[in-house]
Amino acid sequence: MNIRLTINGHQVDATLNDSAAARDFATLLPLSLDLEDFHRTERIAYLARKLDTSGAPEAAEPQAGDLAYYAPWGNLALFYRDGDSPSTGLVILGHVADRDAERLATADHVAIEALS
Template identity: 75%
Template sequence: MNIRLTINGHRIDAVLNDSAAAHDFASLLPLTLDLKDFHETERVAHLPRKLDTSGAPDTADPKAGDLAHYAPWQNLALFHRDGETSPGLVILGHLSDSKDIDRLATADRVTIEAPA
């Protein structure tokens, strides 16, 4: 599923994968979330609820541009750098264009929606 992130007035396209967690995330859209830095690798925000992670691998190896759900903390994570393998992390999708990854590093707020 295609989604759109808006950060500081810039529209960024992304694609969600076909996992249960990604479908559950899409059901929450549209969302506007305040973001905070986490380890200078990702921007994180608390989701309104935990996502369905049935069928997800136990760990994930996030890459720059990934959108992920960290189930233990009920967070959305937007990776602007490659991250470490993490138990409880479920990759939801990825930015469509790598040139947009740098915008994630300084984002304080994001709106995520399904494009019309």
Template identity: 70%
Template structure:
């Protein structure tokens, strides 16, 4: 599945995995979210509801460019730096162009929709 993110007015493509959590997230689209920085590693945003984590691993180690759901807080995380193993973190997909990762570091807003 392909997803299009518009980060502060710039279009960025992402490849989504086929997990139950990613499919549940896709059902929410399109979404417009305000972003906040977290630990100088990721941009985060609250989601309108909790996502399914059926079949998800207990923990994930995010890499720069990963998009993830953090189940304990119910938020979306967009990583612009590598993170640490995190219980409850479910990787949803990743940016397809690694050069777009730098856009995440200062992003204030993202719109997410299915790619056409």
């Protein structure tokens, strides 16, 4: 599924994968979230409810541009730097276009919508 993020007034296209968690995330769209920095690697925001992570791998190693869900805390994570190791409970939901991953580093707010 194709989605659009609006970050600091700039539109960034992304694609969700076909996982149960990504499909469940899509049911929450459109979203408007305030973001905070986490470990100078990702921007995070808490979702209104937990996502379905059935069938998800036990851990994932994020790359810059990944949209992910951290199941233990129930937060969305937008990675602007590669992770340094696999993270237990992290579920990759999708990826932003590579040319736009750098915009995630300065994002204080994001609006996310599904594209038809």
